[in-house]
Amino acid sequence: MDRRSFLIAGTGLAAAGLSAPALSQGADARTLRFVPQANLANFDPIWGTQYVVRNAAAMVWDTLYGVDAQLQPQRQMVESEEVSSDGLTWTFRLRSGLKFHDGAPVLAKDAVASLKRWAVRDPMGQMILAIQNELAAVDDRTFRWSLKAPYPKMLLALGKNNSPCSFIMPERIARTDPFQQITEYVGSGPFRFVRNEWVPGAKAVFEKFADYQPRSEPASWLAGGKRAMVERVEWVVMPDPATAAAALQNGEVDWWENPISDLMPLLRRNRNIQADVADPLGNIGTFRMNHLHAPFNDVRARKAVLMAIDQADVMRALAGDDESMWKRLPSFFTPGTPIYSEEGGDLLKGPRNYDAAKRLLAESGYKGEPVVMLVAQDQPITKAQGDVTAEAMRKIGMNVDYVATDWGTVGSRRAMKNPPSQGGWNIFFSWHAGADCINPAAYTAIRANGDGAWFGWPKSDEVEAKRDAWFAATTVEQEKAAMAALNKAAMDHVIFAPTGFFSFYTAWRRNVSGIVKGPLPFFWGVSKS
Amino acid sequence: MFAYAIRRIVATIPVMAVVALFVFSLLYISPGDPAAVIAGDQATPQDVERIRASLGLDRPYLVRFGEWVWNIVRGDLGTSIFTNLPVSTMIAQRIEPTLSLMVITLFLAIGIAVPMGVVAAWKQGTWIDRAVMGFAVLGFSVPVFVVGYLLAYVFALELDWLPVQGYTPFSRGMWPWFQNLILPAVALGGVYIALIARITRATMLEVLQQDYIRTARAKGVGQSGILFLHALKNAAVPIVTVVGIGVALLIGGAVVTESVFAIPGLGRLTVDAILRRDYPVIQGVILLFSFVYVLVNLLIDLLYTLFDPRIRY
Structure with missing residues (x-):
């Protein structure tokens, strides 16, 4: 071939290639490609309790009970349960035909080992452990949990969707120390984890488990018949939101869990894409003040800050101008849920009164000491909250030492109890999934038990007593009364500061159906045409 | 040697x-x-x-x-704190995409930049020279992620010619592998092309003033022969030096490029590990990058002898 012929042939080939209508690979109908909220960096839902791990684990491991869309725990792997008249003995019977992904039957001893591991790490599990007599298998399908005192919230504990969930694993895996990571991923749920295709930080693959026995009831969140409608689910990790948006528009992925609000106008213009609120239970923005050190060891200083914060300003910075995606929150709990209360939340309502806040701050003895504020810049949620809160605190005369850092640093520094001048802190920002804040059950942040409490270490016997009252409640009316009293006590002591309620979007291609709004992405019932 | x-x-x-x-x-x-x-x-x-x-x-x-x-x-880089996988396994999972991206970028950059620099030197002061230098300034000035987004918008979203993101292993075919790397390589190559084109032009201008070039012309050697056989070979040492130094640029740029195009390479592994404080992975990857950089510089030193026989070790 001479030079001219080579060039002509090469150009022809290139032109043929370039004129092809679509060289990008389309996803086939049996594979659902999903962009998760974060990287699946580990896969032990008891050892690592990040939401992304919980979400993946819910595909792979089933639970004894599951909370439905009405927030009620329903039987899942359990066929029946019986509680003794004194409330001290719970006897559970498993459904027949349940199998692990290695083909072995799910037995009572597996459930017992799984619950023992879970209970060490879960706040509700720890409460049960504290009153436990014995947890043991009775036969292959029956196990018994005997207690020293009644625990009315047992079914909620076993079915809640808050991390860590009580996922059922084979006994040999569940015997792993809860503070060590498991090394085998044999599940009991509707999807099988394909370990050899797992590239942490890039991809995780799940395949339909053909021998899974779904319940006959329709699926509702973590309850009911979990029927896998696609053969394969691929999680494609995309750190860059613009790339994820482009991939969704181009049909390279089918479902993006949490698109950022800035990109929603772009996605809405695409007729192949549908978007909606991801989770009706939303999220609660928060900041925590350190109760161990001045100025926030005085409740008046904490109240002054609460009086200075305009939640609408925080929410606009965090979630944008679309007011359907956020609301003010004069409460610690998730709005719109059955036992929600705003009792005691008056400080967060109405126009801000900076003069009154200044007076209260002066009464607390604050004399302009630096207030060390940790603000993670790599988390848009914390950054927005930090920026607005710092401004509000400056308005009432506080000397804010704004420490711009990353989430990893906040994670370690917030655990330090030293004075702020010696590496400690005064304020840091966070947020909680609304699903965790429906009631005090899994709400670690609402605790006020001093050293044992969440970062900031608030101490209030009154708050703890009100929380105990909710756990003891046996009727909805009692629960409502306990929640109102708890919210008021927690507001009076300013355990921490809620900055508002906000929602995330979720977006998917129109050829995908069956996506349900909820606190986590549910893959059962989702199909693709 | x-x-x-x-x-x-x-x-x-x-x-x-x-x-x-x-x-x-x-x-x-x-x-x-x-x-x-x-x-x-x-x-x-x-x-x-x-x-x-x-x-x-x-x-x-x-x-x-x-x-x-x-x-x-003992050859053990440790185990990731998070994934519980050996660091060597994680590196092995990620090295092919990064290596592919860097090699294609390198070939692309050298293939474009060296002729550009040569032509700019040859046509010094003309509009061609100014256009090449203008491109070089652009290449230096526009960040990789901006070029990346623009390329993805035009060639993936608008024209639908190429995928927006991802990586297909070479084992699944050359074209699927290559099509995933075209846009990232072009995006990453911009600054590299600019760097090499500028140094090539500057060096060539100096060489083209030498007596032996005048002699070659007097002996009737053709223009391409003068440029590519006589001048370029003598200008090669500084160019090769810059190519070697530029490997560090590529490593840094790969971190951004892999994020923009969702390529599961070592760059993203590094960023993820840093954000999570996965110490064994960070240490392993940095050691690897350092080792590669040292080796590349050794290779460059050895290449000097190829282009300039006066250099001996």
């Missing part, structure tokens, strides 16, 4: 030791706690403390450093 190469390879050992000490110490004193990340936001301080202890992060500096070095000497 063989003896020189062996000496240089042996000399990498103290260099790597210094890098290892520096990386380990830097990570040790830097803030952040992987245990807190693992435990999740709802964990109590007691949970975090127990996880830290189970990971051995509460042990003294010297104990941890000694253990790490001993493992490296």
Whole structure:
């Protein structure tokens, strides 16, 4: 071939290639490609309790009970349960035909080992452990949990969707120390984890488990018949939101869990894409003040800050101008849920009164000491909250030492109890999934038990007593009364500061159906045409 | 030269030791706690403390450093704190995309930049020269991620010619592999092309003033022969030097490019590991990058002798 012929042939080939209508690979109908909220960096839902791990684990491991869309725990792997008249003995019977992904039957001893591991790490599990007599298998399908005192919230504990969930694993895996990571991923749920295709930080693959026995009831969140409608689910990790948006528009992925609000106008213009609120239970923005050190060891200083914060300003910075995606929150709990209360939340309502806040701050003895504020810049949620809160605190005369850092640093520094001048802190920002804040059950942040409490270490016997009252409640009316009293006590002591309620979007291609709004992405019932 | 190469390879050992000490110490004193990340936001301080202890992060500096070095000497880079996978496995999973991206970018850049620089020098002062230099300024000025987004918008979203993101292994076919790398390589190559084109032009201008070029012209050697056989070979040493230095640019640029195009390479692995404080992975990847960089520089030194026989080791 001479030079001219080579060039002509090469150009022809290139032109043929370039004129092809679509060289990008389309996803086939049996594979659902999903962009998760974060990287699946580990896969032990008891050892690592990040939401992304919980979400993946819910595909792979089933639970004894599951909370439905009405927030009620329903039987899942359990066929029946019986509680003794004194409330001290719970006897559970498993459904027949349940199998692990290695083909072995799910037995009572597996459930017992799984619950023992879970209970060490879960706040509700720890409460049960504290009153436990014995947890043991009775036969292959029956196990018994005997207690020293009644625990009315047992079914909620076993079915809640808050991390860590009580996922059922084979006994040999569940015997792993809860503070060590498991090394085998044999599940009991509707999807099988394909370990050899797992590239942490890039991809995780799940395949339909053909021998899974779904319940006959329709699926509702973590309850009911979990029927896998696609053969394969691929999680494609995309750190860059613009790339994820482009991939969704181009049909390279089918479902993006949490698109950022800035990109929603772009996605809405695409007729192949549908978007909606991801989770009706939303999220609660928060900041925590350190109760161990001045100025926030005085409740008046904490109240002054609460009086200075305009939640609408925080929410606009965090979630944008679309007011359907956020609301003010004069409460610690998730709005719109059955036992929600705003009792005691008056400080967060109405126009801000900076003069009154200044007076209260002066009464607390604050004399302009630096207030060390940790603000993670790599988390848009914390950054927005930090920026607005710092401004509000400056308005009432506080000397804010704004420490711009990353989430990893906040994670370690917030655990330090030293004075702020010696590496400690005064304020840091966070947020909680609304699903965790429906009631005090899994709400670690609402605790006020001093050293044992969440970062900031608030101490209030009154708050703890009100929380105990909710756990003891046996009727909805009692629960409502306990929640109102708890919210008021927690507001009076300013355990921490809620900055508002906000929602995330979720977006998917129109050829995908069956996506349900909820606190986590549910893959059962989702199909693709 | 063989003896020189062996000496240089042996000399990498103290260099790597210094890098290892520096990386380990830097990570040790830097803030952040992987245990807190693992435990999740709802964990109590007691949970975090127990996880830290189970990971051995509460042990003294010297104990941890000694253990790490001993493992490296035995060829064990350690195990990721998060994934529980060996660091060597994680690197093996990620090295092909990064290597592919860097090699294609390198070929693309050299293939475009060297002729551009040569032509610009040949046509010095003309509109061609100004256009090449204008392109070089653009290449330096526009960040990789901006070029990346623009390319993805035009060639993936608008024209639908190429995929927006991802990576297909070479084992699944050359074209699927290549099509995923075209846009990232062009985006990453911009700054590299600019750098090489500028140095090529500058060096060529100097060489083209030399007496032997005038002699070649007087002897009737054609323009392409003068440019590519006589001048370029003599201008090659500085160009090769810049190509070698530019490998560091490529490594840095790969981090951004891999994020923009969602390529599961070493760059993203590094960023993820840093954000999570996955110390064994950070240490392993930085050691690898340092080793590659040292080797590339050795290769460049050896290439000098090829282009300029006066250089001897």
